[in-house]
Amino acid sequence: MTFMRFRAEQLADYLRESIQRGELRDPLPATRGWSKELGVGRTTLDEALSNLRREGLVTIVPGRGVRLNPAARAVARRSAGHPRLIRMLYSAHDYPYTLSHLNWVAMLEERLYLHGAHVKLERYSDARWPAILRRSGPGEELFVLCSLSPKRQRLFERSRKPCLIVGQPAPEVSLPFVRCDHEGMMRHATHRLLRRGFARVSFVAARCAAPAIPFMTDVFRSACAEWPRQPVDAQVVLMPLELSAMATAARHFAASITGRHGILVMAPIPVGMIQTAITRYASGAAGQVEFIGLLTTEPDIGVCPLPAHYPAPIERIAGIVANAAIRYFDTGALPTLRKIVGLKLIPESCPD
Amino acid sequence: MTFMRFRAEQLADYLRESIQRGELRDPLPATRGWSKELGVGRTTLDEALSNLRREGLVTIVPGRGVRLNPAARAVARRSAGHPRLIRMLYSAHDYPYTLSHLNWVAMLEERLYLHGAHVKLERYSDARWPAILRRSGPGEELFVLCSLSPKRQRLFERSRKPCLIVGQPAPEVSLPFVRCDHEGMMRHATHRLLRRGFARVSFVAARCAAPAIPFMTDVFRSACAEWPRQPVDAQVVLMPLELSAMATAARHFAASITGRHGILVMAPIPVGMIQTAITRYASGAAGQVEFIGLLTTEPDIGVCPLPAHYPAPIERIAGIVANAAIRYFDTGALPTLRKIVGLKLIPESCPD
Known part of the structure; x- marks a missing residue:
């Protein structure tokens, strides 16, 4: 490469950067005055503008001058080679050790690689939230x-920052989202236990601020209340995620179990934590308890034989997020995403 | 910014890149001939060189011309604003669902943020390995x-690509590394079980290609062989990580247990998987078995009460890797890292 590049190309670079920073807007100046202002000849300016037209940044309307195209700013950012970043934010308080699993980040990276985008995992404690929005890089960012x-x-x-929600959106929030079919899964799982004759059922989940928890709790309670054979004793048990506090909560819960009991365990609470606590602290009841794992990733199960469970659809969610991100980076506009991913039950299996 | 200043800045960008690639070296040409060669006016070249001087790349000695500063190449890399990327590679076969945990990636991101570096998680299947080295970005990369x-x-x-190993290096490999004190942990854990009178001990780990597994197996076997009170029945059980295959292996292992038995379970095999299999398939022996978790992260435990375990020192390893990466990006040289991180046993705890 030499520095002897055409002056027009350098001017095109300059104009592209001005568009990207939002300094150059419609209506663009008339070329005659504009070329003087820039200190270049009109031919150079015309040539630079033709380059930008070929890139899809401007439209040249004969006799009416030059106009910026609607997506010009996004296109300019892209041609300027600025980094594209997907910032995945999660709460250090709600997820002290795991979000769901590492592969979902790797899958997202893989799909975005060819589009020049990276995934950045950001774990925020309460004190650090205000810093998130200030910390913006030079490129395009999608939260x-x-x-x-x-x-x-x-x-x-x-904040009007471009973002999308993975998980349950809060009731009054209208951001784009992709979430699992929490409602369908909860109803299906609860009815499965009730059909098997359990009149005492529990929903065990993490004590965290994600809106999915109260939502699933409501579905669980109403699925129990609607059941034709009453009374159904429906219990909701929220547990801390810190390991020793979780073990203490598991012991207390286990001690309350006295007979036939169906238990839904929502990840990241491991099924094993509840099952072993019951074996130890409610040993008489251990054989009379049945588990269903909800939105499990492999390490959250950790029991043998494997219980019935609904695996978290990591791969599908990664695909949906990747497509939305690519569309955002390419067009500058976020799709109005409202995706609900269905879930499948893997039945209990007893290995040979 | 005007177009004329933009032009000088572009020249500075060009010179910076030439320095970074090692194409521009001392002695630098005299500015008169140089500006001609570049096809720019002397004012533009002078302005570009002032920019580089301010960045610490060159020294301008009045009457004696321009000289490159010693660290110019590394500084140029940095000011060129190229992305700095830490590419974390793991094997999709050895780690079908989890590497260790998400927080370690987030911790690394957090520490590298201010240094303009990002972490990219890459999961490779056998067929895709050859593509890794070809797929290099425009910036600096550390594997x-x-x-x-x-x-x-x-x-x-x-390949001579800049890289460092997290985990056990293979015996004949002399790359920089940071690893846990596998030897100290295995000896300590094995002796702990033997001191408690278990004459039958097992080491349960994942069947994967990481060199840590044969290394730990050797330490385990020799710790058993050296024990003064013989015979010691030492068994090594390698299990697949795919969930249902793991459950099958856990059942087979459980069925082989007949009495007092001490078991070391290495993450990511969950302690719960082995414990529940024993409760179910070796129920007579269940009360006579004791577990120790090795290099556990929270989800790998998943049993209540918590067994004795050596937590994986995620935070320390993230710190060491981050410091090595920052040093590499700043100086262009990788430190000769040979770190062995000590591990602490958290004793068994029975929650109230």
Whole structure:
């Protein structure tokens, strides 16, 4: 490469950067005055503008001058080679050790690689939330809000930063989202236990601020209340995620179990934690308990034989987020995403 | 910014890139001939060189011309604003669902943010390995090899790409590394079980190609062989990581247990998987078995009460990798890292 590039090409670079920074807007100046202002000849300016036209940044209307195209700013950012970043935000308080699993980040990276985008995983403690929005890089950024609290979701909605929610959106929030079919899964799982004759059922989940928890709790309670054979004793048990506090909560829950009991365990609470606590602290009841794992990833199960469970559809969600991100980076506009991913039950299996 | 200043800045960009690629070296040409060669006016060249001086790339000695500063190449890389990328590679075969945990990636991101570096998680299947080295970006890249097989480690050593190993390096590989004190942990854990009178002990780990597994197996066997009170029945059980195959292996292992038995379970095999299999398939022996978790992250435990375990020192390893990466990006040289991180036993705890 030499520095002897055409002056027109350098001017095109300059104009592209001005568009990208939003300094150059419609209506663009008339070329005669404009070339003087830039200190270049009219031919050079015309040639630079033809380059920008070929890139899809401007339209040249004979006799009426030059106009910026609607997506010009996004296209300019792209041709300027600025980094594209997907910032995945999760809460250090709600997820002290795991979000769901590493492969979902790797899958997202893989799909975005050819589009020049990277995924950045950001774990925020309460004190550090205000810094998120200030910390913006030079390139394009898309925020992915992973199971954030309603308060944080509203904060992002007000900020007008481009973002999408992975998980349940808070009721009053209208950001684009992709989530699992929590309602269908909860109803299906609860009815499965009730059909098998369990009149005492529990829903065990993490005590965290994600809106999915109260939503699933409501579905669970109403599925129990609607059941034709009453009474159904429906219990909701929220547990801390810190390991020793979780073990203490598991022991207390186990001690309350006295007979036939159906238990739905929502990831990231491991099924094994509840099952072993019952074996130890409610040993008489151990054989009379049945488990269903909800939105499990492999390590959350950790019991043998494997219980019936609904695996988290990591791969599908990664695909949907990747497509939305690519569309955003290419057009500058976020699709109005409202995806609900269905879930499949893997039945209990007893290995040979 | 005007177009004329933009032109000088572009020249500075061009010169910076030439320095970075090592094309521009001392002695630099005299500015008169140089500006002609570049096809720019002397004012533009002078302005570009002032920019480089301010960045610490060159020194301008009045009457004696311009000289490159010693660290110019590294500084140029940095100011060129190219992305700095830490590519964390792991094997899709050895780690079908989890590497260790998401927080370690987030911790690394957090520490590298201010240094303009990002972490990219790459999961490779066998067929895709050859593509890794071809797929290089425009910026600086540092590879972090996460528990890769000896074959892959050698591939990287031959490639001379900048990389460091997280985990056990293969015996003949001399790349920089940071690993846990596998030897100390295995000896300590094995002796703990033997001191408690278990004459039958097992080491349960994942069947994967990471060199840590044969290394730990050797330490385990020799710790058993050296024990003063013989015979010691030492068994090594390698299990697949795919969930249902793991459950089958856990059942087979459980069925072989007949009495007092001490079991070391290495993450990512969950302690719960083995414990529940024993409760179910070796119920007579269940009360006579004791577990120790090795290099556990929270989800790998998943049992209540919590067994004695050595937590994976995620935070320390993230710190060491981050510091090595920052030093590499700033100076262009990788430190000769040979770190062995000590591990602490958290004793068994019975929650109230």
